[in-house]
Amino acid sequence: MPTTPQADRDARMVGEVIDWFATEARDLPWRRSDCSPWGVLVSEVMLQQTPVVRVEPVWREWMARWPTPAALAADEQADAVRAWGRLGYPRRAKRLWECAVALVERHRGSVPADEGTLLALPGIGAYTAAAVAAFAYGRRATVLDTNVRRVIGRAWEGRPLPALHQTVGEREHASSLVPDDASRAVAWAAGSMELGALVCTARVPRCDECPLAADCRWLAEGATGLEQAPRKVQPWHGTDRQVRGRIMALLRAAHVPVTVTGHASLEDVEPGQLDSCLESLVEDGLVRLVDEERGAYAL
Numbered sequence: 001m002p003t004t005p006q007a008d009r010d011a012r013m014v015g016e017v018i019d020w021f022a023t024e025a026r027d028l029p030w031r032r033s034d035c036s037p038w039g040v041l042v043s044e045v046m047l048q049q050t051p052v053v054r055v056e057p058v059w060r061e062w063m064a065r066w067p068t069p070a071a072l073a074a075d076e077q078a079d080a081v082r083a084w085g086r087l088g089y090p091r092r093a094k095r096l097w098e099c100a101v102a103l104v105e106r107h108r109g110s111v112p113a114d115e116g117t118l119l120a121l122p123g124i125g126a127y128t129a130a131a132v133a134a135f136a137y138g139r140r141a142t143v144l145d146t147n148v149r150r151v152i153g154r155a156w157e158g159r160p161l162p163a164l165h166q167t168v169g170e171r172e173h174a175s176s177l178v179p180d181d182a183s184r185a186v187a188w189a190a191g192s193m194e195l196g197a198l199v200c201t202a203r204v205p206r207c208d209e210c211p212l213a214a215d216c217r218w219l220a221e222g223a224t225g226l227e228q229a230p231r232k233v234q235p236w237h238g239t240d241r242q243v244r245g246r247i248m249a250l251l252r253a254a255h256v257p258v259t260v261t262g263h264a265s266l267e268d269v270e271p272g273q274l275d276s277c278l279e280s281l282v283e284d285g286l287v288r289l290v291d292e293e294r295g296a297y298a299l
């Protein structure tokens with residue numbers, strides 16, 4: 001097939017990332033050859049909004065306790081939410097439990113390899129389906145997370161940071177970069193994610209250590225625009241997210257229903273905010289009101 005200078009350049013840059021990954025990849029338990037597809041799936045869900053250092057110990061606990069979807073499905077949803085610990089966004093624990101149940105009911109407890117079948121499972125979006133197909137089954141897939149979007153955006157398109165939402169054009173471009181060979185496609189997926197996580201980081205990219213430095217369009221054009229980019233503000237103290245987290249921590253630690261309103265550990269929270277946070281946790285299916293009279297809740 002005839003090639004173009006751009007296609008040659010793309011292939012060279014992709015190859016540089018693959019070679020870099022071969023020597024620089026972190027040794028993570030879900031990357032080892034003995035990790036099951038279920039282990040890969042759990043890691044991908046945990047890693048979506050939480051950094052590796054926090055995920056690893058919890059992932060190890062989960063795998064020891066629930067080595068298969070059937071093991072998790074046999075326990076209660078509350079056990080999964082409790083074991084989520086402080087990973088944040090606990091709806092993910094609920095969805096993982098639901099996913100385990102669906103795997104048992106629809107797939108005899110195994111994790112499917114096909115992206116479309118994975119997508120039909122609870123809590124599995126396009127990213128996770130592609131990641132599981134690639135990393136658990138070695139299939140060719142377009143794995144496009146924030147890190148990969150940032151690397152492609154900078155090195156190929158000269159943009160300091162990716163837009164808030166993925167576009168069809170962006171996805172098509174990312175797909176066009178995926179090597180035809182499945183094992184190289186998987187190495188590119190893992191390598192570009194790793195490069196974004198370790199080198200081409202959001203605020204302070206370490207271009208002098210980057211295998212793409214000689215080809216990077218953003219660097220060649222002066223590496224500007226990062227200072228003006230709005231910072232992702234992560235409000236925390238006093239926010240609903242923080243209050244929800246505190247309620248979850250209280251209920252996780254308790255083994256009997258707890259009267260949340262008026263509880264000493266939450267007395268600084270304004271009652272209206274406490275009520276609305278409780279309500280939203282109930283709506284999300286993370287918390288149950290077990291005794292209306294006492295206002296007692298449990299996971």
Ligand code: SF4
Pocket residue numbers: 151154155199200201205206207208210211212213216217218219
């Ligand atoms: S050279 Fe710098 S900006 Fe470009 S891809 Fe590498 S780390 Fe990112």
